[in-house]
Amino acid sequence: MARVIVDVMLKPEILDPQGQAIARALPRLGFSGVSAVRQGKRFEVELDGPADEAALAEVRKMAETLLANTVIEDYSVRVEG
């Protein structure tokens, strides 16, 4: 059993109005010193078996096919633990 984390973020050049709204809200809440916020998605993928290279290749394929829209998003895959 292993847990693999897939982080999906909008590509840097794509405007993220949600992140901007959060960044604008922070000073109002008393948090200072934040220059920018970008919002993304985190997927926790539980595997039946170990997170070996074959399993990670499969997760990368999942990310490419469904979890991320690679036209506008980048993704990264890592094993938790």
Added chain:
Amino acid sequence: MSAARVGVVTFPGTLDDQDAARAVRLVGAQAVPLWHADHDLKGVDAVFLPGGFSYGDYLRCGAISRFAPLMDELVPAAKAGLPVLGTCNGFQILCEAHLLPGALTRNASLHYICRDQKLRIEQTATPWTNAFAPGQEIVLPIKHGEGRYVADADTLAELEANGQVVVRYLGNPNGSLNDIAGIRNAAGNVVGLMPHPEHAVEELVGAPSTDGLGFFTSILKNLVDA
């Protein structure tokens, strides 16, 4: 002569299929209901992908619908030249299925927008817009939260150079790059737009115009002439 047959797709969460079917019938074509879970295009001459919130917009708008059984049939048919029009969620599905370039993202204002929108028809060389005059200004309803068209700089330049921008906003409501409201694929048979022609075909229901009819008379003319 048998009537032209236009398929109207229903996914779980589709909202505008009945309006689309009604608009198809209004111009004298036959509306053929297509079900997302069937591997069957029923031999239709063209396909309309209506708006709504297919599969609840889970993950991303159109991301799940793209893998519906019907799409296994529609994608190769569209690549082979079948005329396909996607409006709103239909446009999002066409982008997720990579039948059209780019993607639709959250409106820059973060607000859901529901209003009558002025538009300009930029490209009439498609099976869905040939009844319009080039540069014709029309008004159609828009209603979406994720309609901001984005694509990388190279794709945008290519769209502009190849005349693939079909409809542009006059007064950009959502932050779409280059004011893009609708595009076509390189071959021209697949068109997607965020505004709703199917909601602007009859004055009786309070539509801002009947400008949407042009999309339906276009496809009918295209099929009859073919």
